[in-house]
């Protein structure tokens with residue numbers, strides 16, 4: 781089993797049932813914040829979030 785690295789803004793590892801990719805709200809999908817890699821999404825511009833209420 782491969783351990784996927786999780787960004788601080790991720791709710792769960794990629795591929796977790798009930799979750800999906802979403803645009804990082806901090807950097808709005810750019811992956812950068814204040815000229816540096818966004819700390820919330822680790823510079824990917826995307827985060828993993830739970831789908832549906834919760």
Ligand SMILES: [Zn+2]
Pocket residue numbers: 804805806807808809810811812818819820821822823824825826
């Ligand atoms: Zn971000």
